Amino acid sequence: MPPRAPRAPRPELPLVARARAHADRTAIAAADGTFTYRELLDASAGVATCLLAGRADLAEARVAFLAPAGFRHVATQWGIWRAGGVAVPLAVSHPPPELEYVIRDAEAEIVVVHPDLAGSLEGVRLPPAVHTVTTHEAVGTTPHSPLPGVAEGRRAMMVYTSGTTGRPKGVVTTHANLAAQVTSLVAAWEWRADDHILLVLPLHHVHGIVNVLTCALWSGARCEMLPHFDAVSVWSRLAAGELTLFMAVPAIYTKLIAAWEAAPPERRREYSAGCAPPRMRLMVSGSAALSVGTLERWRDISGQVLLERYGMTEIGMALSNPLRGARRPGFVGAPLPGVEVRLVDDAGRLAAAGAPGEIEVRGPAVFLEYWRQSDATAAAFRDGWFRTGDVAVIENGAYRILGRRSVDIIKTGGYKVSALEIEEVLRTHPAVLECAVVGVDDAEWGERVCAAVELRGSGELTLAALQAWAKQRLAPYKVPRALRCVRALPRNAMGKVMKPDVAALFRSAGSA
Ligand code: MLC
Numbered sequence: 001m002p003p004r005a006p007r008a009p010r011p012e013l014p015l016v017a018r019a020r021a022h023a024d025r026t027a028i029a030a031a032d033g034t035f036t037y038r039e040l041l042d043a044s045a046g047v048a049t050c051l052l053a054g055r056a057d058l059a060e061a062r063v064a065f066l067a068p069a070g071f072r073h074v075a076t077q078w079g080i081w082r083a084g085g086v087a088v089p090l091a092v093s094h095p096p097p098e099l100e101y102v103i104r105d106a107e108a109e110i111v112v113v114h115p116d117l118a119g120s121l122e123g124v125r126l127p128p129a130v131h132t133v134t135t136h137e138a139v140g141t142t143p144h145s146p147l148p149g150v151a152e153g154r155r156a157m158m159v160y161t162s163g164t165t166g167r168p169k170g171v172v173t174t175h176a177n178l179a180a181q182v183t184s185l186v187a188a189w190e191w192r193a194d195d196h197i198l199l200v201l202p203l204h205h206v207h208g209i210v211n212v213l214t215c216a217l218w219s220g221a222r223c224e225m226l227p228h229f230d231a232v233s234v235w236s237r238l239a240a241g242e243l244t245l246f247m248a249v250p251a252i253y254t255k256l257i258a259a260w261e262a263a264p265p266e267r268r269r270e271y272s273a274g275c276a277p278p279r280m281r282l283m284v285s286g287s288a289a290l291s292v293g294t295l296e297r298w299r300d301i302s303g304q305v306l307l308e309r310y311g312m313t314e315i316g317m318a319l320s321n322p323l324r325g326a327r328r329p330g331f332v333g334a335p336l337p338g339v340e341v342r343l344v345d346d347a348g349r350l351a352a353a354g355a356p357g358e359i360e361v362r363g364p365a366v367f368l369e370y371w372r373q374s375d376a377t378a379a380a381f382r383d384g385w386f387r388t389g390d391v392a393v394i395e396n397g398a399y400r401i402l403g404r405r406s407v408d409i410i411k412t413g414g415y416k417v418s419a420l421e422i423e424e425v426l427r428t429h430p431a432v433l434e435c436a437v438v439g440v441d442d443a444e445w446g447e448r449v450c451a452a453v454e455l456r457g458s459g460e461l462t463l464a465a466l467q468a469w470a471k472q473r474l475a476p477y478k479v480p481r482a483l484r485c486v487r488a489l490p491r492n493a494m495g496k497v498m499k500p501d502v503a504a505l506f507r508s509a510g511s512a
């Protein structure tokens with residue numbers, strides 16, 4: 001019998017292969033303990049074995065998971081990847097209807113849930129075929145090899161994002177997309193194994209998942225996690241003087257500034273000293289526009305000039321101020337390594353020099369597709385370029401974001417929400433005949449979600465009652481923060497609601 005040809009080596013994900021080189025370094029420090037890369041490799045192999053349940057490969061089955069930031073969250077994410085599945089992170093803050101929507105839309109085959117959050121799933125009507133498992137069972141499974149090889153072109157993750165049409169869409173990224181997003185930032189911001197970052201962002205969006213967690217783990221760095229954002233806890237970790245990196249949305253910097261201002265002088269000195277270079281080497285802001293006032297106040301407090309960058313779920317990060325060299329307040333810098341960016345006019349022609357245009361992005365970091373929405377995917381691209389819907393201008397080589405093409409996209413606290421999606425839910429309230437939701441500029445949150453409502457008959461509605469009702473149905477950051485009950489919404493001659501006039505209702509009367 002002729003000798004058997006040696007088997008081709010199974011492709012191992014670069015993130016996993018790289019972790020082997022850092023086996024004894026600390027990967028995660030969180031409420032559930034401090035863990036090395038070796039422990040992460042072992043635990044994620046256990047998760048993969050559990051999810052596979054005897055199969056050779058999950059073959060891109062979607063695995064939704066609901067776990068607080070911590071070791072088990074990360075071990076589950078890696079375990080899904082190592083088993084050949086698609087990781088669908090669920091938001092710890094979401095009420096049952098939002099969780100159910102994602103689980104059903106993604107057609108998740110398995111839901112992994114942390115026991116502390118099992119209550120959140122109680123109100124979720126899971127399709128009968130869905131199999132649930134706890135993070136503890138999964139992490140505690142004895143790993144057995146071999147795990148499947150996972151080629152880089154395969155689907156890796158689905159993050160849900162709101163758009164101008166319909167309900168949130170699953171943004172599908174491949175392992176190659178994720179690697180491109182990560183390597184671009186690792187190069188631009190010079191991530192290294194002795195970096196130590198504090199994660200305070202939610203783990204159902206790319207800012208937390210890619211820019212903080214995955215960049216850290218790709219680099220052999222230490223990712224320390226807080227279960228949720230709390231300004232005083234963040235300041236005390238900064239004050240300890242151990243961190244080298246910090247990344248957050250502008251609303252978080254605003255809250256940190258307020259907490260610093262509320263602290264006694266001695267504490268303020270400790271807080272500020274903890275941000276001092278060279279140990280703290282980079283503080284980044286993104287996901288929403290950083291006001292020059294916040295940048296300047298942060299510089300006064302911390303001595304750090306925030307690096308502002310621009311990105312999107314579909315593309316990872318596209319534009320960044322430089323790590324070395326001058327950072328221009330009010331600007332988001334230039335294209336990151338491996339990312340092509342252009343500005344185009346309404347007809348899709350390159351914008352004239354100095355003229356505003358829509359940002360379009362191309363490159364290996366750009367997502368594969370919206371899950372099961374081929375029309376929306378096709379509409380999102382023009383000649384191979386992804387259309388972001390954001391408008392910018394280039395001045396002296398740096399991009400400045402001017403706004404968005406659609407009034408129906410709101411950014412609040414760094415979260416993107418769709419006015420239309422909120423309106424659709426509000427219309428199901430028994431007292432609401434018609435409504436219009438707008439984002440109103442706000443110094444603390446960037447924009448606040450505000451709702452103008454035409455009531456049915458002689459009904460009454462208070463903001464508190466609407467909020468209590470909406471919280472059961474919508475993510476907390478989609479719940480309206482101000483309400484105006486009007487006899488008739490402002491409409492044009494065609495009967496279309498005029499959103500700028502709706503927003504004016506809130507500006508003129510203050511918020512409440
Ligand atoms: C909360 N509150 C709000 C609000 N969110 N009020 C107005 N607008 C909002 N958006 C109120 C609550 O009702 C509550 O009020 C109080 O604030 C505290 O609520 P909380 O839920 O405890 O808030 P907190 O945990 O402090 O949340 C704030 C935050 C959070 C800034 C930490 O919003 C956050 O984590 N944002 C980051 C989102 C993110 O990661 N985006 C990246 C997407 S990816 P009361 O009266 O009840 O006390 C992306 C691509 C890219 O954008 O480029 O990165």
Ligand code: AMP
Nearest residue numbers: 286287288289309310311312313401416
């Ligand atoms: P998301 O769809 O949640 O990924 O959010 C992406 C959107 O956030 C972008 O399309 C922009 O509108 C916005 N965004 C991200 N970074 C910035 C920034 N630095 N300045 C202004 N807007 C930003």
